[in-house]
Amino acid sequence: MNKPVLLVVDDDPQVLAAVRRDLRTKYRESYTVMSAGSGPEALAAARELKSRGDSLAMVISDQRMPGMLGNEVLAKAREVYPLARRVLLTAYSDIEAAVRAINEAHVDHYLSKPWDPPEECLFPVIDDLLEEWQAEYLPEAKGLRLVGHQWSPRSHAIKDFLASSLIPYRWLDISRGPDVRALLDASGVGDHELPALLFEDGSVLRNPEPRQVAERLGKSLSAKLDVYDLVIVGAGPAGLAAAVYGASEGLKTLMLDRHAPGGQAGTSSKIENYLGFPQGVPGSDLARRALAQAQRLGAEVLAPVEVTGVAIEGGYKRLKFADGHPVVTKTMLVATGMIYREHPARGVAEHAGGGVYYGAATTEAPAFRDRRVIVVGGGNSAGQGALHLARYAKDVQLVVRREHLQSTMSHYLIDQIDKTPNIHLRPWTEIRQVEGDGRVERVTFESVKDGGCQVEEADALFVFIGTRPHSDWLPPEVLRDAKGFVLTGRDVIAAEAYKRLWKESREPAPLETSVPGIFAAGDVRAGAMNRVASAVGEGSMVVRLVHEYLGVT
Numbered sequence: 001m002n003k004p005v006l007l008v009v010d011d012d013p014q015v016l017a018a019v020r021r022d023l024r025t026k027y028r029e030s031y032t033v034m035s036a037g038s039g040p041e042a043l044a045a046a047r048e049l050k051s052r053g054d055s056l057a058m059v060i061s062d063q064r065m066p067g068m069l070g071n072e073v074l075a076k077a078r079e080v081y082p083l084a085r086r087v088l089l090t091a092y093s094d095i096e097a098a099v100r101a102i103n104e105a106h107v108d109h110y111l112s113k114p115w116d117p118p119e120e121c122l123f124p125v126i127d128d129l130l131e132e133w134q135a136e137y138l139p140e141a142k143g144l145r146l147v148g149h150q151w152s153p154r155s156h157a158i159k160d161f162l163a164s165s166l167i168p169y170r171w172l173d174i175s176r177g178p179d180v181r182a183l184l185d186a187s188g189v190g191d192h193e194l195p196a197l198l199f200e201d202g203s204v205l206r207n208p209e210p211r212q213v214a215e216r217l218g219k220s221l222s223a224k225l226d227v228y229d230l231v232i233v234g235a236g237p238a239g240l241a242a243a244v245y246g247a248s249e250g251l252k253t254l255m256l257d258r259h260a261p262g263g264q265a266g267t268s269s270k271i272e273n274y275l276g277f278p279q280g281v282p283g284s285d286l287a288r289r290a291l292a293q294a295q296r297l298g299a300e301v302l303a304p305v306e307v308t309g310v311a312i313e314g315g316y317k318r319l320k321f322a323d324g325h326p327v328v329t330k331t332m333l334v335a336t337g338m339i340y341r342e343h344p345a346r347g348v349a350e351h352a353g354g355g356v357y358y359g360a361a362t363t364e365a366p367a368f369r370d371r372r373v374i375v376v377g378g379g380n381s382a383g384q385g386a387l388h389l390a391r392y393a394k395d396v397q398l399v400v401r402r403e404h405l406q407s408t409m410s411h412y413l414i415d416q417i418d419k420t421p422n423i424h425l426r427p428w429t430e431i432r433q434v435e436g437d438g439r440v441e442r443v444t445f446e447s448v449k450d451g452g453c454q455v456e457e458a459d460a461l462f463v464f465i466g467t468r469p470h471s472d473w474l475p476p477e478v479l480r481d482a483k484g485f486v487l488t489g490r491d492v493i494a495a496e497a498y499k500r501l502w503k504e505s506r507e508p509a510p511l512e513t514s515v516p517g518i519f520a521a522g523d524v525r526a527g528a529m530n531r532v533a534s535a536v537g538e539g540s541m542v543v544r545l546v547h548e549y550l551g552v553t
């Protein structure tokens, strides 16, 4: 197989030669550097690469070119190679055009000319983008392949696990052609054994649980130590931040997640408001970076491992798991976030994982190319989900109970939705029923205003409403509010049971729960801000409090 290509586009021969020279110096071993003198020439080259089955890792295009501007070249290149990273070269005076391009052409980065020295101004950006591309890209004939039925909940569970564990794989729907059937026959897999996971070495896992997949992929699911300083339950932004600080400050730190690192943020197609990422960052990318950072600094991470209970034994906490031996820790962070509530409409439960999905737009979107899907919810997560699905589906119906999105969704998302022709807002509407034979085929919409119903064809329902905290696994000593959110700090002191439960001579620390040494951070905490940045902030803060606690006990 040929090396992946980096394609540079500029009408100025001198600039073109300079970029080409710099890129070759650093990347020639692993990539082929190609160049084009205009947009049409670059797009022709991209199509030619595609027809040969070659990979395009990155397009770097100058903005100001006669005939076709750089942002147009990048937008068009995306249609041919959706995963290729796109970089715009701009003069300082063109920054406005660059920002527009980020929003309109989904450009990954803009570089201001000149970029001297390349070691500081060019290579770190390119390294970062190529690392992201490598994490997503899978050569045609290589890697993991998952074969199954699109409407099978088990297929969805494995896809979701692989995607959120950031393991590249290729999804092959059994109904999509004779090649897939031939592949199964060659691997000796029967229909009743689907979904099947086919490995590069020819081995097969038949109808596996996510846990078996993790074990087969060499992920350890047992803790290395008997006692930890800090065990973090939940590897969303709050847990990941605590793992980074805990490990970097020398605490014996273990982080567990029942699913995979990333949490809700990991399911977001693009987080646009997290500090330091001017062009937004896909949630999976943020999770991948944070996980790598936590592990490099020495945190131990186990997933999928579900914590089912905690026993308080003197100053120690003993964590129990759905599978495996308990783990003992001096302090614990509850960072288990939130989960979507089950939608109450008729027929939803029967189709869960088989056409009804909870917040799984990034995992399932490609399967709904040219189909009609429904997104339920008016919050930012629903907006992001709808925009992501609109890249694939022919029609996305966004269903909300209110008149509009203004009071529930951020302005930047409303703007993008307005500009996306295949997203249609359905105000004053609820979903009453979902029907279909083994898959979603029809949905009944009900008007909130007059109760009138309308049945329409649809292929999937993506639910983004009604969250509840993941806190039912905690013992009663950890106080929660009426909705199940964990009380910390002053809220603990204000609780009725405070005097009965709290026997320390000091008051609970700001993020400490009603059990000394158990802390809570992020969305699971009463009064949380439900943002990536606030979860990260709280997770980071907890480590300081853990130090103080360990210092005094």
Ligand SMILES: Cc1cc2nc3c(=O)[nH]c(=O)nc-3n(C[C@H](O)[C@H](O)[C@H](O)COP(=O)(O)OP(=O)(O)OC[C@H]3O[C@@H](n4cnc5c(N)ncnc54)[C@H](O)[C@@H]3O)c2cc1C
Pocket (backbone or CB within 6 Å): 233, 234, 235, 236, 237, 238, 239, 256, 257, 258, 259, 260, 261, 262, 263, 264, 265, 266, 267, 268, 269, 270, 271, 272, 273, 274, 305, 306, 307, 308, 335, 336, 337, 338, 339, 359, 380, 381, 382, 384, 385, 470, 473, 521, 522, 523, 524, 529, 530, 531, 532, 533, 535
């Ligand atoms: C689709 C979507 C888009 C979003 N976009 C944005 C955005 O653009 N900007 C923004 O600021 N915020 C956004 N948010 C909100 C943001 O993602 C959350 O506020 C943030 O993820 C909360 O982090 P957390 O660590 O508290 O919890 P979570 O992210 O919910 O993570 C909790 C983790 O705990 C694990 N867990 C739960 N129970 C157990 C158990 N018993 N044992 C082990 N593990 C367990 C879960 O598997 C999960 O991984 C978005 C949310 C969604 C769903």
